Amino acid sequence: MEKMIHERIDVVSNQTNDHSISMNDNHENLSQELDILRHMVENIQEEIEESGFRQEMTNIDTNKRMNLLEMALNMTVAEIQSSKSGHADFANKTMSLLRNVMDIYRNQIETENSTSAGDNLIDDVTVRENTTTPSSDSIDSTLPEDTCTHPKAVTSNMISCSASSTYSRKHTCAKAFDGVLQTNRVGSTWASKGEGVGAWIQATFSQEIIIKEIKLLQRFAEAEANRQVDILYDGNIVQSAILPARGSRHWNVIRLSRGVPSSSLKITITEVYGTINNGFKEISVLGCF
Known part of the structure; x- marks a missing residue:
């Protein structure tokens, strides 16, 4: 009887140790999963912020393009009104105005891409x-x-x-x-x-x-x-x-x-x-x- 009791105690003890090891493994696995999830959330948050930034930049670029186009149209209309009789002169002035608009646009893009420490634009x-x-x-x-x-x-x-x-x-x-x-x-x-x-x-x-x-x-x-x-x-x-x-x-x-x-x-x-x-x-x- 005593032998059976000891054998039973050994079985329970081994099962308890196995359960404890399993619990530790589960805890480590859970911790690793949580770290992975935290990292994923952080990456998602950064992607959201960068997406918002890109949208802001797109909006600004679109507004600039629209303003430049409006400027070109306004100047063209003004030239049409003042140059009704001289078509060749009107065409030359229109092309000159459009070239100026493109130069303005290129300068703005170069300015945005070249800003650095000490830039006078700030x-x-x-x-x-x-x-x-x-x-x-x-x-x-x-x-x-x-x-x-x-x-x-x-x-x-x-x-x-x-x-x-x-x-x-x-x-x-x-x-x-x-x-x-x-x-x-x-x-x-x-x-x-x-x-x-x-x-x-x-x-x-x-x-x-x-x-x-x-x-x-x-x-x-x-x-x-x-x-x-x-x-x-x-x-x-x-x-x-x-x-x-x-x-x-x-x-x-x-x-x-x-x-x-x-x-x-x-x-x-x-x-x-x-x-x-x-x-x-x-x-x-x-x-x-």
């Missing part, structure tokens, strides 16, 4: 401060004497960063400080994950910077542009600013009348023009260090 738009918050003048009274007379750009190797969320591995906070200005293109941008109001990005400097200017370049799609931000400096100094420039063709430039010493900079989105995956194409900080 112009500046001065940011308007929100009058409901302390202005830079009232902030000035709390700051030491300004000694920063020749500010320069803070380089990316002096900046570490964090963010409230990241859309994907291709849209990390570091992309906002890498100095790459790929306007009207997917890539090299910080994007939050489904955030609008409340999304934030923070830069921590390797040494204290006397900040004199902050330049914010929005992401390409205007449907996810940011309308207003709060900027937090050391000492709980907060500045609120409205960003008039949408898209990635114009810098929103915040100029400080006096330098603000700070070892970090946190930008929080407080109002948006629209919400998808809000973020910034590029953030440039100028100061003395």
Whole structure:
């Protein structure tokens, strides 16, 4: 009887071990499946965003073509009205006008494909401060004497960063400080994950910077542009600013009348023009260090 009991115990024990091994295998397989699914979801999200980007580009290109065609037709009609008696002269002028239209179109296409860092086509738009918050003048009274007379750009190797969320591995906070200005293109941008109001990005400097200017370049799609931000400096100094420039063709430039010493900079989105995956194409900080 005792032998039978021991044999039975051994059988149950072996079955239990086999069941445990099977459970571990199932758990590992499930974890692998979940990782694969997460990766698939991330790829699908990126494809959706890129598809939206391509549609935006198609719409812009179509609008440009329509505007150029309308311009050509308007000019042609005007020439018809002024050249009724001279058909040869009219034909020559019409061909000249159409050649000019084609030149304009080619120049626009070349401009879109050649934009790079430092491109003069990315112009500046001065940011308007929100009058409901302390202005830079009232902030000035709390700051030491300004000694920063020749500010320069803070380089990316002096900046570490964090963010409230990241859309994907291709849209990390570091992309906002890498100095790459790929306007009207997917890539090299910080994007939050489904955030609008409340999304934030923070830069921590390797040494204290006397900040004199902050330049914010929005992401390409205007449907996810940011309308207003709060900027937090050391000492709980907060500045609120409205960003008039949408898209990635114009810098929103915040100029400080006096330098603000700070070892970090946190930008929080407080109002948006629209919400998808809000973020910034590029953030440039100028100061003395």
